Amino acid sequence: MSNEPPATHTAPGVTPKASYHHGDLRAQLIAAVQDLVELHGPDGFSVAEAARRAGVSSAAPYKHFKDRHEILRGVVSEAMDRLRAAMEAGAAAHPRGSFEAVSAVGLAYVNFARAEPGVFRLVFSLTEGHENAPDLLAKGENCFGVVVQAVADRLALSPSNPEVQRRAYLLWSFVHGHSFLTIDMKTKVASAEINDWDYLMTISHAILGAPIKA
Amino acid sequence: MSNEPPATHTAPGVTPKASYHHGDLRAQLIAAVQDLVELHGPDGFSVAEAARRAGVSSAAPYKHFKDRHEILRGVVSEAMDRLRAAMEAGAAAHPRGSFEAVSAVGLAYVNFARAEPGVFRLVFSLTEGHENAPDLLAKGENCFGVVVQAVADRLALSPSNPEVQRRAYLLWSFVHGHSFLTIDMKTKVASAEINDWDYLMTISHAILGAPIKA
């Protein structure tokens, strides 16, 4: 479904619009919906407008998606892949087990929210009405898994250790809250002058640096 | 606008529907929209359905609100009043300056999110498209002010002290993130077995208990 690029029928330089068969409509629809969600917020999208943006009739999307919900799920699924990749790359850029590695995971999260606030919101507003999407739930847990792994490395404990889970959740709460507040308050509130990295390092130390009694 | 109950024209026991003049339509519309938002999420509301729920023609709401956005703003405004009152009550239930007072402010926040997840979400999704609502921004800052005050009391510093602001923001981020994660993951993830109060006390100590270097 998302593997091989379908061997584009048209010559490499030619605009694909020229061909009758689009060749990449599914991906282009998802990209169009991403744009729309950034522009008008989650729910500020319509199948019709996405099709228009992809230069295609309003019926065409139904060749690739069952209904509008499935398109949104596709966008979210893709976004979660990107988010997880960014978090993993953040961790990988620092010594395993360092505070910096933990903070970098959080920074990737915040940066994603800043870069794509609409999509970021969509990821977390989808819960309503799409509860039966086990693949998305799994991807969500994979993202959390990156945090858990970084914390486990830092504390030199197993990821399944309950203390690791607890502290990872505390960290995630903070990063998640900071991300949302940041994109909500665009310029407002003291948070405007916040240096993400310093905050993340502060929090990492506060939550992982000393024993925290339950 | 939100002060005196307009001296209900109908006899106290009689169902107000009986009277031609509704007497309390504005409040009832807001209540109806709250219900709809709980049921179908933010954006899952329509003027038409709210009017239907209030037992009134679809044109009636426009006697009280300029357009659909103004209704939503009314709901959010009312929700923010309740949220702030709950936070203040939480703080007031514990000795001023105690860790418990700080945690209780956070707990009120989390409890609000749990009790009215749809409205809670609405409060924070409204930012898009309603940026020009200074009264709502002010109410938002008032809510934050309750956190700041509790932190200032705890640290025995002025609310305007930058260190107080920083730590209040850290606390708020955590509480905000935890609230959202809680209502998103209804049952999922480790967070299910979380005891809010223990978590809040843990975090209060971690962030306010020891000096945190910038």
Add this chain to the structure above:
DNA sequence: TGTACATCAGTGAACGCGCGTTCACTGATGTAC
């Protein structure tokens, strides 16, 4: 290499729907005299 054919990915017209909003209206209420 050429042809027949199944499949695929589009088209475009059409449908019914519910919504937001406006409009001229009217019944009920409160008030001035």
Add this chain to the structure above:
DNA sequence: TGTACATCAGTGAACGCGCGTTCACTGATGTAC
């Protein structure tokens, strides 16, 4: 206390709109022989 009147808060019919989705269709593509 009674009456005239301004105002208020509803009604209900109507509008135009864009949307989601279906449908029969058709042109392009890839493949078997």
